[in-house]
Amino acid sequence: MHSLQILPQKNLGEKNMSHNLDDDGFTGLEAAIVLIAFVVVAAVFSYVVLGAGFFTTQKAQETVYKGIEQSTTNILIKGSVYGLTNDPASGIDNITFTLGLAPGASPIQCSNITIVYSTSSVVPTTYTYGGTNPSATQFYSSRVAMNSAEETQIRFITPVNATAGTVMNIEIRPPGGGAAIPFTKTVPATVTAVNVLR
DSSP states (O other), X not given: OOOOOOOOOOOHHHHHXXXXXXXXXXXXXXXXXXXXXHHHHHHHHHHHHXXXXXXXXXXXXXXXXXXXXXXXXXXXXXXXXXXEOSOGGGOEEEEEEEEEEOTTOOOEEGGGOEEEEEOSSSOOEEEEEOTTSOOTTEEEESOSEEOTTOEEEEEEEEEEXXXXXXXXXXXXXXXXXXXXXXXXXXXOSSOOSEEEOO
């Protein structure tokens, strides 16, 4: 018969407990490091996202302001538009009117204004600034620059004399890409030296 021999058991609990305590401490330190790393990464990411958001908002705001600026115009026609001629029988050969700026508008360079003129028999003709002695495709302006308290007189020569009943299409294009001012005027039935265009 074999007898059972009981071997003395080693106290494994103490060793495992100390080993577990060491692992728990190391795991807690790792968790703290990982947590700190997550917080730092999140902070950096948040800063980048906020910076990009602020940049996008600023660009959107600039776009809106630019759109408003381009969709409105600061130039106003003051008074009537006149057609002039030295020979009423042949029709009107000069157009003149006065331009001003809306209250509070920024000063503009009149030399940067463009005018487009056309009729049913005249293709659109573009006029640029010509100072005090304009050519056939230039306009006269009494001012080179204008602020909100000033006005300037504009005058240009028609490509073809406009006889009674002629409908004129005129478009004033301000500098800086603002909205153009298109308007239509008709030569009266009786042409005189000075005519108010209707």
